[in-house]
Amino acid sequence: MAGLEILSPEGLRLDGRRAHELRKIVCRMGVFKQADGSAYIEMGNTKALATVYGPHEVTNKSKILHDRVLLNFQFSMATFSTGERKKRPKGDRKSTETSMLIRRTFDATILTQMYPRSQIDIYVQILQADGSNQSACINAATLALIDAGIPMKDYVSACTVSFVNDQPLMDVNYLEESFGGPQLSLAVLPKSGNIVMFQMDSRLHIDNLEKVLELAKKGCSDIHVLLRQTVRDYSQECVATLASN
Numbered sequence: 001m002a003g004l005e006i007l008s009p010e011g012l013r014l015d016g017r018r019a020h021e022l023r024k025i026v027c028r029m030g031v032f033k034q035a036d037g038s039a040y041i042e043m044g045n046t047k048a049l050a051t052v053y054g055p056h057e058v059t060n061k062s063k064i065l066h067d068r069v070l071l072n073f074q075f076s077m078a079t080f081s082t083g084e085r086k087k088r089p090k091g092d093r094k095s096t097e098t099s100m101l102i103r104r105t106f107d108a109t110i111l112t113q114m115y116p117r118s119q120i121d122i123y124v125q126i127l128q129a130d131g132s133n134q135s136a137c138i139n140a141a142t143l144a145l146i147d148a149g150i151p152m153k154d155y156v157s158a159c160t161v162s163f164v165n166d167q168p169l170m171d172v173n174y175l176e177e178s179f180g181g182p183q184l185s186l187a188v189l190p191k192s193g194n195i196v197m198f199q200m201d202s203r204l205h206i207d208n209l210e211k212v213l214e215l216a217k218k219g220c221s222d223i224h225v226l227l228r229q230t231v232r233d234y235s236q237e238c239v240a241t242l243a244s245n
């Protein structure tokens with residue numbers, strides 16, 4: 001990274017964005033007809049695919065929960081998602097930790113008591129990794145759950161913010177992550193403002209926490225607007241298709 005500056009004197013990042021700007025986001029729902037719900041999202045060059053199956057009968061009877069649904073979440077990265085070819089696209093420690101973190105996020109969001117003694121499977125795969133992978137997974141899973149008709153308290157929108165050279169940067173890409181600054185991954189329920197995921201990957205001085213947190217909240221709010229518009233557009237397409245048939 002020698003010789004590279006994260007911000008130019010004009011306040012522009014390496015990809016031309018300002019510190020408070022998101023990358024271009026593209027969302028699609030209903031990409032897999034054989035799944036109960038599915039969605040695809042691009043956040044810059046980070047691309048994630050989510051599929052949802054269920055509610056259905058619990059596969060492992062010993063794990064049945066009599067008062068709520070059993071949520072099974074699996075995160076993986078495609079072997080071609082990074083420049084480094086991975087022999088184990090899923091099942092490694094980092095993937096397992098990410099799966100547990102995101103499962104807890106949706107455990108706090110899905111109305112799990114509505115489906116006792118049943119199971120919902122959520123599979124998310126990173127097809128191309130270019131930073132903010134966790135946030136892309138959560139946003140894709142939110143759209144897939146909505147497509148599957150799973151009732152939730154609210155949308156879940158997520159954003160990752162880094163703090164580099166005394167400057168918080170919204171929706172960081174891989175190059176910005178590589179600078180090694182502290183990163184905050186945040187997921188919120190937009191209507192209530194409740195935080196359902198808060199993860200710092202390294203130490204950040206408390207004097208800087210507030211401005212990093214505020215920028216992350218703004219990013220989540222901006223992403224929520226895009227997710228909501230995607231759902232609205234998809235619903236209108238479905239209605240138009242039914243009417244034409």
